[in-house]
Amino acid sequence: MLRGGVEQIGSLLAWFARGRRFEACPRTRVLHLNKHTMKILTLIIKQKYFDEILSGEKTVETREIRHNNFKKYCEIDEDGYALFDEENGVFVPRQYDAIRFYVGYNKDRASALVEVKGANIGIFVDEEGKEIVYDVKGEEFLATYIDYDLGKVLEKNV
Numbered sequence: 001m002l003r004g005g006v007e008q009i010g011s012l013l014a015w016f017a018r019g020r021r022f023e024a025c026p027r028t029r030v031l032h033l034n035k036h037t038m039k040i041l042t043l044i045i046k047q048k049y050f051d052e053i054l055s056g057e058k059t060v061e062t063r064e065i066r067h068n069n070f071k072k073y074c075e076i077d078e079d080g081y082a083l084f085d086e087e088n089g090v091f092v093p094r095q096y097d098a099i100r101f102y103v104g105y106n107k108d109r110a111s112a113l114v115e116v117k118g119a120n121i122g123i124f125v126d127e128e129g130k131e132i133v134y135d136v137k138g139e140e141f142l143a144t145y146i147d148y149d150l151g152k153v154l155e156k157n158v
Contacts, residue, residue: 038097045101065144073146093119110158115151
């Protein structure tokens with residue numbers, strides 16, 4: 001959850017705004033499944049976690065949002081800034097219908113397509129409840145993460 005008022009939100013927006021010079025594009029694919037076009041996020045995962053997802057033990061996938069990958073995880077406005085929902089006090093996660101998980105980087109690797117039920121962006125805080133900020137080339141960035149709520153396994157290739 002976000003802490004603080006509108007003044008603190010400005011610093012959060014500045015964090016995402018500074019990342020706009022990075023032109024990394026999200027790795028997404030479009031899949032036609034059951035006559036429905038799906039927006040798919042591609043992620044690499046370890047075998048242990050892959051097995052937990054397939055068995056239903058792991059229902060949330062968490063990824064750190066950094067200055068060089070925020071466009072992959074956050075909705076972006078026309079100026080290249082991360083969208084912020086002022087009414088609810090949260091950054092708006094990029095919407096995906098599913099995640100394609102690949103195990104490692106080998107050519108012949110296991111994969112699975114898993115439904116995404118929802119996503120939420122959070123802010124890392126220290127033991128005192130203060131937001132964690134880190135420095136990249138003299139600029140401050142807020143440490144954030146995204147949680148994807150996973151649904152059913154739509155396809156698997158093991």
